[in-house]
Amino acid sequence: MAACAHAAARSTPGVEGGAVAGPAAASSLVGTYVLRQIDGHDLPAPFPGRPDMMISYGRLRLSADGTFGLTRRAGAPQPAPGDGDDVGGHYAVDGDVLVLDPAVPGERLHFTRSGAMLTLRDDRGNTWLYERR
Numbered sequence: 001m002a003a004c005a006h007a008a009a010r011s012t013p014g015v016e017g018g019a020v021a022g023p024a025a026a027s028s029l030v031g032t033y034v035l036r037q038i039d040g041h042d043l044p045a046p047f048p049g050r051p052d053m054m055i056s057y058g059r060l061r062l063s064a065d066g067t068f069g070l071t072r073r074a075g076a077p078q079p080a081p082g083d084g085d086d087v088g089g090h091y092a093v094d095g096d097v098l099v100l101d102p103a104v105p106g107e108r109l110h111f112t113r114s115g116a117m118l119t120l121r122d123d124r125g126n127t128w129l130y131e132r133r
Contacts, residue, residue, distance in 0.1 A: 029098060033060040033118050033130035035072070040127070048126040052076045060118065060130055066090050068100055070109075 035058025038045040047053040057073040070087045089103040098111040098118060111118040116132040 027064060029093060029113065030062050030064050032133045033062075034058065034133050035060075035128060036131045037129040038126065047074050048122070048124060058128070058130070062091060062098075066092075070100065 035043060035055070037043070038048060038055060043058070044054045044056040047055050053074050053076045055072060055074045057071070059069075059071045061069040063069075068089060068091045087102050087104065087106070089101050091101065092099045096113045098113060100109040100111070102108075107123070109120055109122075111120045111130075113119075118130040118132075120128040120130070122128065
């Protein structure tokens, strides 16, 4: 995996152009964000591409040390306890762009920030809206 993108100022390989993720940029995002909508639908909402599954909960936690935890609960027709996924890794900040770099092999996730909202547009064109709690 690429070098971890900690909150301390340094070059971040996971962000285009080797952007610097300084303490002020990262600290302004530290906190917990809850998933509010998927493609304009309030939760519970259909899992994109899987109309037989519903997402009832999502949470993104950004820590001051540059790590993240992402949790989603999904199931058919409603999630049962334990249904879903949990992913962790490191993050980098480049202006209003937040890049999550999972610890397990997978795609990097690029969020844009607007006020207390983080928006993810996935590779299938779906929009996931998270709000700071």
